[in-house]
Amino acid sequence: DAEITQSPRHKITETGRQVTLACHQTWNHNNMFWYRQDLGHGLRLIHYSYGVQDTNKGEVSDGYSVSRSNTEDLPLTLESAASSQTSVYFCASSPSGWGTPLHFGNGTRLTVT
Amino acid sequence: SQQGEEDPQALSIQEGENATMNCSYKTSINNLQWYRQNSGRGLVHLILIRSNEREKHSGRLRVTLDTSKKSSSLLITASRAADTASYFCATDSYGQNFVFGPGTRLSVLP
Numbered sequence: 174d175a176e177i178t179q180s181p182r183h184k185i186t187e188t189g190r191q192v193t194l195a196c197h198q199t200w201n202h203n204n205m206f207w208y209r210q211d212l213g214h215g216l217r218l219i220h221y222s223y224g225v226q227d228t229n230k231g232e233v234s235d236g237y238s239v240s241r242s243n244t245e246d247l248p249l250t251l252e253s254a255a256s257s258q259t260s261v262y263f264c265a266s267s268p269s270g271w272g273t274p275l276h277f278g279n280g281t282r283l284t285v286t
Numbered sequence: 287s288q289q290g291e292e293d294p295q296a297l298s299i300q301e302g303e304n305a306t307m308n309c310s311y312k313t314s315i316n317n318l319q320w321y322r323q324n325s326g327r328g329l330v331h332l333i334l335i336r337s338n339e340r341e342k343h344s345g346r347l348r349v350t351l352d353t354s355k356k357s358s359s360l361l362i363t364a365s366r367a368a369d370t371a372s373y374f375c376a377t378d379s380y381g382q383n384f385v386f387g388p389g390t391r392l393s394v395l396p
Binding site for chain 1: 290316317319321326327328329330331334336374376378380383384385386387388389
């Protein structure tokens with residue numbers, strides 16, 4: 174069965190360190206997204222990609238970057254981790270086109286100390 | 287800024303009862319989707335309703351959309367303990383990705 178996998182599931186890092194969260198999907202979807210989930214805010218879009226070599230900033234992109242070198246992967250990098258980036262991060266993918274349902278991974282819980 | 291806003295924030299009901307959650311949004315949309323999130327897991331797509339549709343059903347789920355009031359409701363009939371989860375609405379419009387509300391936490395008590 175196709176799936177979307179995030180790793181690691183839990184990560185603790187120190188302020189100022191660079192951190193990369195992995196996202197791998199086997200749906201062969203063109204669209205991939207990174208969200209963060211915080212209490213009271215729902216899910217907020219960080220970055221997204223509509224295909225290989227395409228990346229775009231979302232609502233809360235400061236301090237984050239992504240790259241898309243193939244269809245399956247969209248790693249999220251925190252350039253210099255800050256305590257404000259402590260959150261649960263979700264990766265999602267969807268087929269091309271507007272309004273297509275999102276398929277989510279199970280999240281990475283990141284703690285920045 | 288959030289587009290969708292669910293109401294209530296939390297809801298507790300007994301098994302077998304119906305659960306109704308509402309979603310209000312601010313601007314015109316193309317589609318509205320409902321998702322469920324179990325504790326510690328990712329969101330799972332439940333149902334999509336397009337702006338030209340008024341009602342959709344899927345199993346025990348019924349979704350309505352009133353574009354004049356910019357609101358949607360999700361009804362879960364004959365609820366079960368396994369329906370305990372958070373429920374989110376997400377809206378999109380042309381040129382804009384999905385925007386999620388803060389969610390409704392549903393507890394179904396045995």
